[in-house]
Amino acid sequence: MSGPRRxxxxxxxxxxxxxxxxxxxxxxxxxxxxxxxxxxxxxAAVPGLQHEHEEILRRCRDPLSVAELGAxxxxxxxxxxxxxxxxxxxxxxxxxxxxxxSDAGRGPDLALLEEVLSGLERL
Amino acid sequence: MDLKGFDHPGRHTAGGTVPTGARxxxxxxxxxxxxxxxxxxxxxxxxxxxxxxxxxxxxxxDVDNLIGVADKQETTVSLDFGKIGINEQLVxxxxxxxxxxxxxxxxxxxxxxxxxxxVLVDTRRLASSFRAIxxxxxxxxPFVIALNVFPDSKEHPIEEIRDALDISPHTxxxxxxxxxxxSSRDVLIALIRHLKDRSAVAxxxx
Numbered sequence: 337m338s339g340p341r342r343x344x345x346x347x348x349x350x351x352x353x354x355x356x357x358x359x360x361x362x363x364x365x366x367x368x369x370x371x372x373x374x375x376x377x378x379x380a381a382v383p384g385l386q387h388e389h390e391e392i393l394r395r396c397r398d399p400l401s402v403a404e405l406g407a408x409x410x411x412x413x414x415x416x417x418x419x420x421x422x423x424x425x426x427x428x429x430x431x432x433x434x435x436x437x438s439d440a441g442r443g444p445d446l447a448l449l450e451e452v453l454s455g456l457e458r459l
Numbered sequence: 460m461d462l463k464g465f466d467h468p469g470r471h472t473a474g475g476t477v478p479t480g481a482r483x484x485x486x487x488x489x490x491x492x493x494x495x496x497x498x499x500x501x502x503x504x505x506x507x508x509x510x511x512x513x514x515x516x517x518x519x520x521d522v523d524n525l526i527g528v529a530d531k532q533e534t535t536v537s538l539d540f541g542k543i544g545i546n547e548q549l550v551x552x553x554x555x556x557x558x559x560x561x562x563x564x565x566x567x568x569x570x571x572x573x574x575x576x577x578v579l580v581d582t583r584r585l586a587s588s589f590r591a592i593x594x595x596x597x598x599x600x601p602f603v604i605a606l607n608v609f610p611d612s613k614e615h616p617i618e619e620i621r622d623a624l625d626i627s628p629h630t631x632x633x634x635x636x637x638x639x640x641x642s643s644r645d646v647l648i649a650l651i652r653h654l655k656d657r658s659a660v661a662x663x664x665x
Contacts, residue, residue, distance in 0.1 A: 370572050371511060371538065372485040372552040374477065399477040401552055403540050407509035414513065434483045434552070434572045444574055446658050452484060452574075453651045455545030459503075459644045 355388055355411075356418040369417050371406075372434040374399040379428040388419055389428075396429060477550050484549065485572055486647065489556045489595065490579030491587025495607040495637035496555035497539045499579065503643040504541020504553065511538050538569075551647075556591075575601040575650050579637065582612050585623055592624060603653050604632040605646045 376399045381390040391409060400408075406416050423429040435448060488496045501508045513536050539555040556569060570576070576595055580588040595602045606612075606620060617632050626632070633649045636642045 370485070371513075371540070371554065372483045372572065374481060374483050374550075376479065399479065399481050399550075401483060401542070401550075403511040403538065403552065403554070404509060404542075406511040407540075412512040432482060434485045436572055444654060444658065446655060446662075448484070449574075449651055449655045449658065451549055452545055452551060453648065453655070455543070455549065455551070456644055456648050456651065459543070459640075 352415045359418050371403040373402045374432040376430045378430050478547050481548050484574050485552050487554050487573045487576040489576050489591040494579040494581045499637040499643045500539050500541045500553050500555045502640045505543050508539050508541045570600050575654050577605050577646055578602050579605050579607050582606050582615055603650045606634045607637045608634055
């Protein structure tokens with residue numbers, strides 16, 4: 337394909353390819369990311385960051401789930417995970433996985449369930 | 460940490476803002492197509508429900524055989540989700556599972572890390588939730604059955620429905636109106652109580 341690319345066409349696979357530099361999925365630090373993982377900025381945005389990275393840092397000043405970030409940025413999970421991996425590796429964000437449901441067949445912590453229960457009862 | 464330049468729009472969870480030290484828990488809302496999953500997420504969420512997309516490449520031949528999908532294409536599935544501020548330090552995320560059967564191969568990943576699930580059942584079409592119940596049992600995800608009462612639903616004794624669904628006597632069955640916030644909240648309360656009972660039993664048997 338020749339001729340200048342239109343930067344005004346941000347949709348579809350081409351956009352994702354550009355955003356991620358062609359990487360298809362995260363490895364290492366971001367491989368455990370869940371839709372309910374909370375992302376928290378650990379650094380302010382600095383000039384020169386990729387726009388999406390900057391956007392993530394800005395939105396995650398207060399913790400935000402990966403699912404919410406994906407919805408706000410209009411990015412599917414696997415693309416967003418690549419971007420989050422970059423920021424994690426650079427120490428710019430912290431990722432806090434959801435509290436695990438069970439370890440070795442034992443149910444979740446009773447104190448946690450009590451906490452959830454009293455929260456729901458207050459609704 | 461220098462917070463200069465950071466604005467903090469409130470420390471409470473009511474506005475959908477999560478405090479810095481917070482943790483999350485995850486609950487899934489499952490059930491057949493059209494049983495009211497999105498409706499329940501919407502009625503009980505603190506925020507306007509959002510949709511997030513997961514792009515998947517179907518990779519496993521075994522899975523393809525299982526669900527009878529012949530072509531290998533990229534599929535985008537949407538998850539509707541909402542959240543509930545439990546307290547200053549804890550936020551509960553609710554995810555509605557994709558209703559279409561062809562996406563059920565995804566469920567292994569979806570349910571990882573979930574506390575448990577609500578399986579919504581439309582009593583006019585019990586069979587539409589059979590597959591969801593089977594998946595919960597196969598993956599050992601604790602769940603409650605919520606009978607979503609539609610305006611033209613007939614009254615069925617819960618025991619009759621329990622028999623028809625062929626579920627364990629330990630699995631709670633509750634009736635609800637997924638459109639109603641309190642009713643949906645009560646379903647979540649039933650789920651958490653069930654999880655507590657299971658945990659207590661597991662502790663005793665050790």
